[in-house]
Amino acid sequence: MGLKQNLHNLKEKYKGTKMAPAFNAIHTFLYLPNDVTHGGTHIKAADDLKRTMNTVIMALIPCLIFGMFNAGFQHYAAIDGSLRTDVLANFFTLDNLWIGIIKVLPLVIVSYAIGLGVEFIFAIIKGHEVEEGYLVTGMLVPLIVPIDTPLWMLSIAVIFGVVIGKEVFGGTGMNILNPALTIRAFLFFAYPTWMSGDKVWVYDAVNKAGTADAISGETILGAYAQNHEVVYTIWDKFFGFIPGSIGETSTFLILLGAAFLIFTKIGSWRIILSTFLGAAVMGFIFNQVVAADIITESSKFYGLMNTVWYEQLLIGGLAFGAVFMATDPVTAAQTTKGKWIYGFLAGFLAIMIRVFNPAYPEGVMLAILLMNVFAPTIDHYVVQGNIKKRLKRTKVKTA
């Protein structure tokens, strides 16, 4: 008897018991189930939710690997600034990767272990199957947190995010807010001094703060918000050799992921494009405000407002948010027209919040969460348009 038969026998044994969802989750990971159609179409297309989610994870892998190298690079470059003069030679080194392995991998493992643990518990209690939503969330979470996020903090945030952000609504497909951003927002609001400081972005900056070996952990956004000088070139920003949350620094790799998602038809190109568009427009408006001398150098908003609009797209979490967060089909607008409006406003608000938020110079997370809340409203009005068209047709007939 092979593995397939053994697992089949176990599945029959567990059928109807409390443990069935937990067993099935592992079984269906190894084998596509033997279910056949009944009552509807007799054939089905090849894709299921697992394949869809898996495609998103594949798009994220380059960002993760890059983030691991970058974790080490930012650490060593903060100690010895001369490393930045030849980035390519000093980036893909085993020393850098090692920092990534000891700092980033634990975040990934904790995120998956805790999140899937909560999913399994809920599946067993509520008797539904373990849903695939967390496969993507679990990968997104470590990519959008700072490198020095303590594992205990992450664990609490993940539990909160999965339970409050998703399970209380009924699980994958029913939630209103993006679960990964809910987790990130929890970290931000529960531990503000830790999460919004300028230390946590570079490994060891927190530990060394105040000592003779102190290193800077300042991000570009942090620097602009303080009207500090920024040392990175535009290409550093584009390729991602900058401090920031683990997976969000490389706009280049994020765009590569976007191309993959759009090509596979898994990600909505409308949302991605309109988010960038919205952000560019807001950035451009701010540039004009500065050009018109409405805001002067003495203003605390000057640094961020004066950032050239296309640079706004490269720094912070904007690209990552546009490609991997705003596109979450459950929490985004669901109609074609709605997606354009939703994406545009998400990008527009992201830059607005980024500039005006006094506590934390980033707005992508809050903008997308805000638009998550408004997405059903946008859809409502788009669908009303269709309904009105139908009513009008009737009136023309009867008039």
Place this chain on the structure above:
Amino acid sequence: MSRDIRIKKGLDIKLVGGAEKTTKSSTLSSIYAVKPEDFHGIIPKLIAKEGAEVKAGEALFYSKGDERVLFPSPVSGKVVEIIRGARRKVLAMKIAADSNQEYKEFGTKDAAKMSAEEVKNHLFASGCWPFVKQRPYDVVANPNQAPKAIFVSGYASAPLAADLDYTLAGKEAELQAAITAVSKLTEGKVHVSVGANSNSPLSSLTGVELHKVSGPHPSGNVSTQIAKIDPINKGEVVWVITPQDLVIIGELLLTGKFNATRTVALTGSKFSKPQYVTAIAGATIADVTAKNLENDNTRIISGNVLSGKQVKEDEFLGYYDNQITAIPEGDDYEFFGWTKPVFNKISTSRALTFSWLNPKKKYDLNTNTNGEHRAFVVTGSYEDVFPLDIYPMQLLKAFMYKDLDEMEALGGYEIAPEDFALTEFICVSKQPHQNIIREGLDLMREELG
């Protein structure tokens, strides 16, 4: 005047096992069955009792809703068994066919000289009324309502569908007689559609408005054509008749006999020789497929793979069906099937699925669901295969939570379950779209009339 219909949204599902254009006559089955469930929404009141002798065309039962609507026996013979289910619901009436078929005589008619009332009564009496179906709700037409138009789709775009140009060839006289008769039943037009490059006998009919249809499935679905030509508004009714049923009506008018023989396509990879056969409605499947079927772990479907009904060999051809499909069952596990690259299945995405590389390739799909049932997650994919001006996911959700106002406002009057077959096929969450629509339409019919 001809108004052509061209759609871009949709999906042609190309399968192996298209019927070769040769027609074999199938032998007369020993047993035929009429199943009331083929006439959705009809509650049968029996006329013929067990043991009764009936002729072809003689009524077996009538509709509880309207006793003029009779349901005839397709063959002459003896009612040998009435199968009942829970609460004595009639599931099927089995008739042992005589070796010499006798037809009930209804008399020949000249359709051109009949009044609307005469046509109606003739269709009632001969048991041909059930061939007339209506939108909204996709049920046997309510004879008390006046349809604003009648639609006949002569273009079949469903997977492996019988080629109507082929099966209707030589039936011009019957089709014309039937069209002349049914066109009296509406104040509006009779819309007939044919494929863009077809030589269909339907294209030579007079007294109709002819439309040429092109584009992927569901361009042949009558809802698609109605939406493009004359969409249904609240309070309006249109009637729908299939061309193969028009042939039966036409033959009734010309010869006075109810002859439910039609050309049936045997399709799918599990037929050793996919081809056409002639068969009478309600025939035993095994007799129609005689020696042609490889029946080892095979799904036999009366109808097409999208909307047909699963049957066994000792069960019966559906009353309206002109196709039997046989495909392999997919009741096996596939190692890492959810993540490995897929070359032998159809997909509209490109998530390591490669059917987009070769759009002309024919596939041998089985009945595996390719995944488990989930809540709706992915958005925007249904719209690519759904040509109507309706928001499919929003409508499905309204049908699930049964908000009658929304069901009506979002387009519930314009659809039939078969219109949601493609969205069901591509659904990543494996939701039962057609069941959702059917249940919702039944509710609307009950509550809104």
